[in-house]
Amino acid sequence: MPQPPVFDVLGVGFGPSNLALAIAVTEHNATARAEDVVTAHFLERQPRFGWHRGMLLEDATMQVSFLKDLVTLRNPNSSFTFLSYLHEQGRLVDFINHKNLFPLRVEFHDYFEWAAGRVDDLVSYDHDVVDVRPVTEAGETTHFDVVSRTSTGEVEVRRTRDLVLATGLRPALPDGVHASERVWHNRDFLHRVESLTDPRRLVVVGAGQSGAEVTAFLHERFPAAEVCAVFARYGYSPADDSPFANRIFDPAAVDDYFAAPEPVKRKLLDYHANTNYAVVDNDLIAELYRRVYREKVLGRQRLRLLNLSRVAELEDRADGVVVTVESLATGLREVLDADAIVYATGYREADPTALLGRLAARCARDARGRLDVGRDYRLVTDDDLSAGLYLQGGTEHTHGISSSLLSNTSVRVGEILRSVLARRASAVPPRPRYAVGASRIG
Numbered sequence: 444m445p446q447p448p449v450f451d452v453l454g455v456g457f458g459p460s461n462l463a464l465a466i467a468v469t470e471h472n473a474t475a476r477a478e479d480v481v482t483a484h485f486l487e488r489q490p491r492f493g494w495h496r497g498m499l500l501e502d503a504t505m506q507v508s509f510l511k512d513l514v515t516l517r518n519p520n521s522s523f524t525f526l527s528y529l530h531e532q533g534r535l536v537d538f539i540n541h542k543n544l545f546p547l548r549v550e551f552h553d554y555f556e557w558a559a560g561r562v563d564d565l566v567s568y569d570h571d572v573v574d575v576r577p578v579t580e581a582g583e584t585t586h587f588d589v590v591s592r593t594s595t596g597e598v599e600v601r602r603t604r605d606l607v608l609a610t611g612l613r614p615a616l617p618d619g620v621h622a623s624e625r626v627w628h629n630r631d632f633l634h635r636v637e638s639l640t641d642p643r644r645l646v647v648v649g650a651g652q653s654g655a656e657v658t659a660f661l662h663e664r665f666p667a668a669e670v671c672a673v674f675a676r677y678g679y680s681p682a683d684d685s686p687f688a689n690r691i692f693d694p695a696a697v698d699d700y701f702a703a704p705e706p707v708k709r710k711l712l713d714y715h716a717n718t719n720y721a722v723v724d725n726d727l728i729a730e731l732y733r734r735v736y737r738e739k740v741l742g743r744q745r746l747r748l749l750n751l752s753r754v755a756e757l758e759d760r761a762d763g764v765v766v767t768v769e770s771l772a773t774g775l776r777e778v779l780d781a782d783a784i785v786y787a788t789g790y791r792e793a794d795p796t797a798l799l800g801r802l803a804a805r806c807a808r809d810a811r812g813r814l815d816v817g818r819d820y821r822l823v824t825d826d827d828l829s830a831g832l833y834l835q836g837g838t839e840h841t842h843g844i845s846s847s848l849l850s851n852t853s854v855r856v857g858e859i860l861r862s863v864l865a866r867r868a869s870a871v872p873p874r875p876r877y878a879v880g881a882s883r884i885g
């Protein structure tokens with residue numbers, strides 16, 4: 444078998460996290476001495492760049508300031524800032540007049556695509572990473588062989604000294620619920636909604652930002668349909684984006700969280716869960732309330748909020764779904780015939796070691812079975828593993844609430860790159876030689 448090409452850094456997944464890392468590497472290499480250049484490549488299973496495309500609702504806005512883009516907090520002079528993007532699009536002055544920190548989600552997606560296009564040479568799309576194998580010499584694992592598969596079945600192998608896993612979160616459906624033609628997780632919302640023609644009734648489960656957005660969207664898109672929002676809360680609750688609470692997303696908060704003892708970490712997550720989890724932007728809450736009240740006045744209630752309730756039973760039929768909604772207060776049940784049900788029930792962290800095969804057993808875990816992660820986002824492993832495994836995401840238990848968000852991404856990739864460079868500088872063996880491309884084994 445031919446020797447696979449060797450990189451300093453390979454990234455799995457090319458969402459905003461590894462895109463930001465690709466930019467950090469590009470900017471580092473632009474001024475680095477030849478011997479300090481970092482060779483990097485990224486593998487992404489999607490056929491092209493895409494950030495939660497199924498939820499790119501036309502009027503949805505970002506929940507983070509545009510200043511927390513891919514680079515600004517790490518390098519405000521970067522040419523990859525959102526402001527540089529706006530300037531290039533000829534919209535900078537219009538954006539300034541808008542007096543708004545929170546761009547449209549479609550606009551931020553366009554910004555991400557623009558940035559991804561500028562580092563296109565560092566990415567292979569349509570590459571699903573299916574395996575990571577240790578490369579061991581004299582008892583020491585110095586590299587990983589990363590195996591990816593394309594949609595046409597081609598298998599490629601690349602070798603790397605350091606691996607950065609940024610594979611994102613997995614959509615969470617309640618136990619026993621399976622996605623189908625008429626049962627959707629909101630991740631697929633826009634791809635699915637096109638299949639609806641003249642729906643009579645639609646059900647949305649969940650009272651977080653996505654649930655509220657989907658409810659508002661369906662209510663507006665289908666003026667003849669009844670839209671039932673089902674959730675356990677009494678009402679939609681506002682996201683706390685007040686300035687002091689917002690500090691929980693600061694780079695310094697990562698240091699505080701990382702250093703804190705476990706009970707304090709838990710408290711911090713509890714205190715500030717309402718900055719991110721199961722909460723909705725105030726403007727959207729007001730808009731939904733306005734619609735409910737207007738319909739009350741007009742005498743036709745088409746937007747129904749079934750609060751303090753849960754879906755007790757779901758029957759998935761060829762021509763629709765039958766949803767039994769149970770009141771948590773009284774136990775009374777209502778059966779709803781609907782065209783489709785959308786679960787906006789969030790995401791869960793996936794165990795990144797699922798990709799690592801037998802390497803997984805070499806990663807240290809805490810008493811609760813969670814991965815042990817260093818401050819530099821490197822997994823703690825046995826001493827014979829000198830190659831580095833880094834995580835972007837999946838570190839809420841060690842680094843805090845911003846782990847799965849954009850807020851701290853630009854700073855985090857700077858920290859990871861620093862760690863990669865520092866370990867390389869202190870490594871005893873000389874660096875391997877590099878080749879471009881990948882070896883094919885199938």
Ligand code: FDA
Pocket residue numbers: 455456457458459460461486487488489493494495498504505506507570571572573609610611612653798835836847848849850
């Ligand atoms: P992300 O999930 O974006 O990317 C992971 C990538 O890895 C995907 O492209 C996937 O295809 C790829 N992948 C996975 N497994 C692979 C494999 N085995 N091989 C190859 N590729 C693989 N946060 C915030 O701070 N502000 C906001 O406004 C929002 N808004 C928002 C809206 C919506 C609708 C959602 C669902 C989420 C947000 N978020 C958010 C949170 C969101 O998680 C965050 O913005 C980023 O998507 C995190 O970026 P990552 O690159 O880490 O993961």
